[in-house]
Amino acid sequence: MAVAQVIIDIPAQQTNRPFDYEIPEELSDIAVPGVRVLVPFGRSGHLRQGFIWRTQDKSEFAGRLKPIAQILDLDPVLNAEMLGLASWLAEDTFSFLISCLQTMLPSALRANYQRRFYLTAPLAENDPVNQLLDHEASGLIPDKIDSALLAHLKRLEQSQQLRIEYQIKQKTKIKQEKQYSGCLQMTEYQDLFNQARANAVQQRQLLQLLVAEPSFAGNVKTWQAQLPELKSSTLTQAVQKGWLKEALVEVYRQPEVESVTTTKQQLTDEQQAAYEAIIAAISDAQNQTFLLEGVTGSGKTEVYLDAIAYARQQGKTALMLVPEISLTPQMVERVQSRFPHEVAVLHSGLSIGERYDEWRRIERGEAQVVVGARSAAFAPLKNIGVLIMDEEHEGSYKQDDMPRYHARDVILKRAETYHCPVILGSATPSLESRARAQKGRYQLLKLTKRPNQIQMPTVNVVDMRQAEKVAGKSDFSLQLITEVKKRLERHEQSVLLLNRRGYANFIMCRDCGHVIKCPNCDISLTLHRDIQALKCHYCDHQEPIPATCPACHSSKIRDYGVGTQKIEQQLQELFPEARLLRMDVDTTSRKGGHQRIIRQFGRHEADILLGTQMIAKGLDFPEVTLVGVINADTSLSLPDFRASERTFQLLTQVSGRAGRAAKSGQVFIQTYNPDNYAIQLAAKQDYETFYQTEMRLRHQGGYPPYFYTVLISVNHAQEDQAVKKVYQIQRWLQPKLSPQAIVLGPTPRMITRVNNQYYYQLIIKYKNEPRLLIALQTLIMNMQGKNNRGFQLRIDREPLQFM
Numbered sequence: 011m012a013v014a015q016v017i018i019d020i021p022a023q024q025t026n027r028p029f030d031y032e033i034p035e036e037l038s039d040i041a042v043p044g045v046r047v048l049v050p051f052g053r054s055g056h057l058r059q060g061f062i063w064r065t066q067d068k069s070e071f072a073g074r075l076k077p078i079a080q081i082l083d084l085d086p087v088l089n090a091e092m093l094g095l096a097s098w099l100a101e102d103t104f105s106f107l108i109s110c111l112q113t114m115l116p117s118a119l120r121a122n123y124q125r126r127f128y129l130t131a132p133l134a135e136n137d138p139v140n141q142l143l144d145h146e147a148s149g150l151i152p153d154k155i156d157s158a159l160l161a162h163l164k165r166l167e168q169s170q171q172l173r174i175e176y177q178i179k180q181k182t183k184i185k186q187e188k189q190y191s192g193c194l195q196m197t198e199y200q201d202l203f204n205q206a207r208a209n210a211v212q213q214r215q216l217l218q219l220l221v222a223e224p225s226f227a228g229n230v231k232t233w234q235a236q237l238p239e240l241k242s243s244t245l246t247q248a249v250q251k252g253w254l255k256e257a258l259v260e261v262y263r264q265p266e267v268e269s270v271t272t273t274k275q276q277l278t279d280e281q282q283a284a285y286e287a288i289i290a291a292i293s294d295a296q297n298q299t300f301l302l303e304g305v306t307g308s309g310k311t312e313v314y315l316d317a318i319a320y321a322r323q324q325g326k327t328a329l330m331l332v333p334e335i336s337l338t339p340q341m342v343e344r345v346q347s348r349f350p351h352e353v354a355v356l357h358s359g360l361s362i363g364e365r366y367d368e369w370r371r372i373e374r375g376e377a378q379v380v381v382g383a384r385s386a387a388f389a390p391l392k393n394i395g396v397l398i399m400d401e402e403h404e405g406s407y408k409q410d411d412m413p414r415y416h417a418r419d420v421i422l423k424r425a426e427t428y429h430c431p432v433i434l435g436s437a438t439p440s441l442e443s444r445a446r447a448q449k450g451r452y453q454l455l456k457l458t459k460r461p462n463q464i465q466m467p468t469v470n471v472v473d474m475r476q477a478e479k480v481a482g483k484s485d486f487s488l489q490l491i492t493e494v495k496k497r498l499e500r501h502e503q504s505v506l507l508l509n510r511r512g513y514a515n516f517i518m519c520r521d522c523g524h525v526i527k528c529p530n531c532d533i534s535l536t537l538h539r540d541i542q543a544l545k546c547h548y549c550d551h552q553e554p555i556p557a558t559c560p561a562c563h564s565s566k567i568r569d570y571g572v573g574t575q576k577i578e579q580q581l582q583e584l585f586p587e588a589r590l591l592r593m594d595v596d597t598t599s600r601k602g603g604h605q606r607i608i609r610q611f612g613r614h615e616a617d618i619l620l621g622t623q624m625i626a627k628g629l630d631f632p633e634v635t636l637v638g639v640i641n642a643d644t645s646l647s648l649p650d651f652r653a654s655e656r657t658f659q660l661l662t663q664v665s666g667r668a669g670r671a672a673k674s675g676q677v678f679i680q681t682y683n684p685d686n687y688a689i690q691l692a693a694k695q696d697y698e699t700f701y702q703t704e705m706r707l708r709h710q711g712g713y714p715p716y717f718y719t720v721l722i723s724v725n726h727a728q729e730d731q732a733v734k735k736v737y738q739i740q741r742w743l744q745p746k747l748s749p750q751a752i753v754l755g756p757t758p759r760m761i762t763r764v765n766n767q768y769y770y771q772l773i774i775k776y777k778n779e780p781r782l783l784i785a786l787q788t789l790i791m792n793m794q795g796k797n798n799r800g801f802q803l804r805i806d807r808e809p810l811q812f813m
């Protein structure tokens with residue numbers, strides 16, 4: 011008997027293994043690893059979606075196997091490489107296999123379950139379940155359902171007053187359109203034309219076209235391009251008359267792009283040297299990782315594009331990852347114009363359908379160059395020649411939910427499979443990568459200059475403790491404002507950064523000091539002026555802005571902190587004539603918002619771009635000659651050993667937006683810590699000294715890259731339970747580690763309560779702990795036990811967030 015081992019899509023420890031199913035005879039050809047199936051699962055026998063993991067001749071399972079109910083794909087959606095990658099990923103990130111398999115696929119291919127109940131006995135009149143009925147005796151159970159109501163439904167199910175069914179909704183929709191094509195001989199069309207009534211103008215035009223080209227084919231638009239007056243009804247009639255044949259053909263939803271022409275640049279000597287090292291590795295199929303450390307504006311992208319071009323010449327494909335926020339139209343257009351018709355773009359701005367179509371183009375080998383954000387690391391390219399990660403230091407390459415993978419690790423793994431090089435590029439490499447280059451594990455390639463004798467911007471540190479401020483606007487030094495004014499006079503552009511990290515706009519009472527906090531989380535609510543509301547950034551809570559203090563009823567309640575909206579208002583008061591664009595979570599939350607703002611700024615439809623960290627990367631606009639950092643310090647004070655590194659990176663990157671073309675650039679960094687080494691070295695754009703200094707501090711503190719780290723966090727609705735559990739875990743784990751391992755904590759997480767769950771954590775720092783992996787896997791198993799209900803465990807290897 012043919013047996014399929016299936017991974018069921020229930021992300022839980024109990025189901026985190028393959029289950030055996032019989033392959034019915036008629037499905038034996040298509041039941042291969044990597045296809046999605048529907049199988050009956052559990053006592054209820056509800057159909058669930060799953061993936062065939064392996065096939066074999068017999069089963070170890072003693073009982074009778076259930077057969078596969080349905081196969082969803084004619085060809086596997088995951089190939090052997092992807093299945094292997096999933097297996098590695100699950101182990102490396104302590105994740106369920108099913109979570110890994112799903113992460114690799116576009117969401118259109120994920121099953122979407124609906125829970126529907128069917129009444130088997132009438133409900134009491136006042137039963138709350140009545141409100142869920144959408145048919146006579148059935149209703150949908152919403153995903154976000156009140157837990158009391160859900161418990162009530164369960165009770166009704168147990169007492170057999172209703173039954174609950176899982177229904178699978180496919181999100182996959184292949185888009186099709188009608189294609190009309192000529193199906194007669196030229197002479198036949200000629201006869202028809204001669205017979206046509208003189209006043210049937212459209213028909214005559216159509217026939218005329220067919221006489222000239224009997225096999226003309228295309229969709230309505232193609233026909234209309236030839237015959238602009240043509241109505242689609244005329245085409246339908248022509249089909250009915252047998253003049254044309256009609257067919258449904260599959261089409262791709264492709265996001266629109268503006269076309270630009272970019273010419274290939276003559277590489278500088280430094281670029282050329284880097285390029286040659288890389289292409290040697292491509293042509294020799296060497297699995298070598300390069301760290302391309304190039305100052306801002308040094309032309310790293312140019313090197314990537316040439317490396318991709320080389321891989322293409324060799325008949326290979328290429329993948330380029332960029333952080334979500336640098337997937338600007340500018341970047342995408344640059345790649346697309348170099349490789350017309352070969353590029354697929356994957357980012358979160360696409361609709362589910364567009365993403366699915368781009369994925370299919372890659373999967374079928376119709377797109378050979380992929381540009382995308384984090385999850386594009388799993389793009390189903392084959393025969394990869396080079397893998398690139400731009401801005402490799404960016405935190406957004408690490409996923410925050412299960413599987414907690416880092417895209418860098420994924421592409422390094424794929425490079426092993428394809429025996430190809432990886433290029434990690436940045437002006438400010440992560441300490442981890444730079445240290446690996448130091449050790450020779452990566453090959454360091456440097457670009458120290460901008461091309462065409464373009465100078466690095468001059469950076470001025472403005473000491474805000476002493477600086478003269480603009481009257482009534484304490485966030486601005488006179489110096490910075492004077493510079494902005496100069497730019498306005500010269501019709502040049504300015505970029506102003508508000509360093510928002512760990513900083514928000516909150517409401518406080520001036521009389522009693524009361525701060526308005528989220529009822530569910532230990533964090534103050536943030537003011538959003540555009541929607542006139544207070545919002546919690548951790549849960550969905552939202553409430554109106556109160557007119558008086560809820561504690562003392564004073565009316566002297568006002569906002570503190572520096573929000574982008576407040577700064578925008580102040581700028582508008584200072585420069586009423588200036589055209590301002592603001593870029594932050596509020597203005598970019600709608601689809602394409604980010605793109606739209608960057609395009610507008612690029613067309614010089616605004617003089618000043620004000621924004622959060624989002625504006626620090628990827629912008630390459632010749633008219634930007636001033637960059638101002640309003641508050642450099644906020645990210646320095648965070649309780650995280652990477653605080654200096656992040657501040658340095660942010661300041662260096664944003665400074666790099668200035669003076670990238672003919673006009674020279676200036677940067678002004680406002681700070682209350684002018685002597686801080688991260689700020690000083692960012693002002694000098696001196697990555698190497700920063701690297702040396704920071705490495706010494708990391709060594710002293712025993713932090714990465716000298717140590718590895720794992721974060722273990724538990725949460726529970728009751729604080730004392732969470733505390734008890736975290737101590738219990740610590741006592742259990744400590745003896746399993748060597749004396750060299752350091753366990754920090756237990757400590758409450760910085761924001762201890764989120765969404766009414768209390769979070770406590772441990773951090774393990776270690777160099778070499780062969781037994782740690784097994785211990786953590788055992789811990790995961792133990793936490794699934796009955797006496798651990800209500801707890802959630804999270805294990806994060808090499809976490810980037812400790813808060």
Ligand SMILES: Nc1ncnc2c1ncn2[C@@H]1O[C@H](COP(=O)(O)OP(=O)(O)OP(=O)(O)O)[C@@H](O)[C@H]1O
Pocket residue numbers: 275276277278281304305306307308309310311312436437461462627628629630666670
């Ligand atoms: N060899 C070259 N000759 C002339 N111009 C070049 C050359 N290489 C790159 N450029 C131009 O220099 C500018 C900066 O290049 P690019 O955007 O590739 O730099 P980058 O290192 O990726 O920058 P950043 O990391 O700051 O985003 C671009 O406008 C690019 O067209």
Ligand SMILES: [Zn+2]
Pocket residue numbers: 528529530531546547548549550551765
């Ligand atoms: Zn909240």
Ligand SMILES: [Zn+2]
Pocket residue numbers: 519520521522523524559560561562563564
């Ligand atoms: Zn008050």
